Amino acid sequence: MNLPSDVIDRLVLPNAIHEFVLEVKMDNGKKKLFNAFRIQHNNNLGPYKGGIRFHQNVSRDEVQALATLMSIKCAVAGLPYGGGKGGIIFNPKECSEKELERITVAFGKAISPIIGPEIDVPAPDVNTNGQIMKWLTDEYIKNSSSKSKFKKSQLRATFTGKMLSEGGTLGRTEATGRGGVAITEALLEKLGKKRSEMKVAVQGFGNVGFYYAKIAIERGMSVIAVSDSKGGVTGTEELDIDQIMKCKKEKGEVAGCYCVGGVCDISKGKKITNAQLLELPVDILVPAALENVINKENMSKIQAKIIIEMANGPISEEAYDYLTKKGVLIVPDVLANSGGVAVSYLEWYQNMKGQTWSEEKVNKKLHSMMKDAFEEIWQTYKKRKSSLKQAAFETAIGRMLKK
Numbered sequence: 001m002n003l004p005s006d007v008i009d010r011l012v013l014p015n016a017i018h019e020f021v022l023e024v025k026m027d028n029g030k031k032k033l034f035n036a037f038r039i040q041h042n043n044n045l046g047p048y049k050g051g052i053r054f055h056q057n058v059s060r061d062e063v064q065a066l067a068t069l070m071s072i073k074c075a076v077a078g079l080p081y082g083g084g085k086g087g088i089i090f091n092p093k094e095c096s097e098k099e100l101e102r103i104t105v106a107f108g109k110a111i112s113p114i115i116g117p118e119i120d121v122p123a124p125d126v127n128t129n130g131q132i133m134k135w136l137t138d139e140y141i142k143n144s145s146s147k148s149k150f151k152k153s154q155l156r157a158t159f160t161g162k163m164l165s166e167g168g169t170l171g172r173t174e175a176t177g178r179g180g181v182a183i184t185e186a187l188l189e190k191l192g193k194k195r196s197e198m199k200v201a202v203q204g205f206g207n208v209g210f211y212y213a214k215i216a217i218e219r220g221m222s223v224i225a226v227s228d229s230k231g232g233v234t235g236t237e238e239l240d241i242d243q244i245m246k247c248k249k250e251k252g253e254v255a256g257c258y259c260v261g262g263v264c265d266i267s268k269g270k271k272i273t274n275a276q277l278l279e280l281p282v283d284i285l286v287p288a289a290l291e292n293v294i295n296k297e298n299m300s301k302i303q304a305k306i307i308i309e310m311a312n313g314p315i316s317e318e319a320y321d322y323l324t325k326k327g328v329l330i331v332p333d334v335l336a337n338s339g340g341v342a343v344s345y346l347e348w349y350q351n352m353k354g355q356t357w358s359e360e361k362v363n364k365k366l367h368s369m370m371k372d373a374f375e376e377i378w379q380t381y382k383k384r385k386s387s388l389k390q391a392a393f394e395t396a397i398g399r400m401l402k403k
C-alpha cells in the first residue's frame, strides 16, 4: 500500500494495553493471583470489539495479535467496530464452578471502567460462553449503571454472545457457518459456477464446521466429506449432516458415521484421516478446525480449486503463496469467518435500540452484510490482481485510515 512508516507503526501498536492482577479467594479459603489483559487495538471505526479467552497459554503478545486481527476482521466485514481482545491466564478446567464465577467477576470489576456499549464490547472466545458473559454483564451493570447515560437494557449491549434470556440474539450459534456459506455463494456467483455442481469437504465438526456443512447443503451444495479430531468419512453421495451428528454423539467420533438420506452404513462409504480429507478431489475445501493444517508438507497435494478459511489461520503463509500462485482461490479467514462478529453486531444493535429480531430477520441481514463485504473485497482483488487476503487487508486498512 506504500504507507509511510509512521502510519504503519501506528497501525501495528495498540491504543491501550490494560494488564490486571486479580486477587481471588479460592475454595480452600486461600487467595490466588491471576494475570489478566484487555488490549484495545484500534477504535477508528467504532468501539473495540473482541472476545475474552480463559486459557493457561494466554499471553500478552497473543492477546495483542488477536486484538489487531479483530480490527482487521471488523473493518473487512464493514462493521462500525474496532478491535480488542482480552484474556486471563489460567486453566478453567482446574477450577470449581464457584471459583470460575469469582475469577470472572473479579475480571468484570477490573475492566468495568474501560468498557461500555460505545467504548469496548467484549464477547466469548476460547473457554468462555453465555454464562461467563452473564457474570461479566451483571458485574459491569453493578459498577456502572449509576453513572451511565444508558438504560440498563442498553448497558447489556456491552457484551455480546449472551444467552437469549440475557439479551442475546437468535441466529448467533449458526452465524459463523452461515456467514461462510453466504461468502461462498457470493464467490461462486462471481465465478459463474453453479452451487449444485460443487462438491465440498469440511474439516472440523464443531460449531463452525457442523453449521457450514449443514447450511451449504441447504443452499444446494453437495458436502461429500467431513471430519473431527479423530478422522472422518467420505463417499460418492451427499452426506446427511444431522444424522452424522447423531451418530457422532453415540460413537464419540465422526469416523465410522457414513450417513446418507437418514441411514448410517460405513460399508457404503470410507473412513479417512484428516490428512486425506484435505487432499480429496473436491471443488471446495473448508478447513474449519485448527490453524496451519495446510502447510509446506501437504500443499502440493491439495486438489480443491477453492478454499474457504473458516478456522483462523488454517493455511501457513508459505502454503498460501504456493496455492495462490497455482491459481487456487482462497477466501481468507478475516472475511470467511466474520459472520460471527457480524451477528454480534446485530445483538448489540438490538440491545441498543430495545428491539428483538426474529431469526429470519437476523439471517437475512447477515446474508446481505456478508454479500456486501465480499463485493468490496472482490472489487479490490480484481483491480489490484493480488490475492483475496491482500485485498481484504488493504480494504480493511484503507477503511481504518480513512475514518
Ligand code: NAD
Pocket: 176, 203, 204, 205, 206, 207, 208, 209, 227, 228, 229, 230, 274, 288, 289, 290, 291, 310, 311, 312, 337, 338, 340
Ligand atoms: P469447536 O471447538 O466447536 O470445534 C472444533 C472442531 O475441530 C471439533 O469438531 C474438533 O473435533 C475438530 N478438530 C480438532 N482437532 C482436529 C484435527 N486435528 N483435525 C480435524 N478436526 C479437528 O470450535 P469452533 O467454534 O467450531 O471453531 C473452529 C475454528 O473456527 C477455530 O479456528 C476458531 O478460532 C474459528 N472461529 C470460530 C468462530 C465461532 O463463532 N465459533 C468464529 C470465528 C472463527
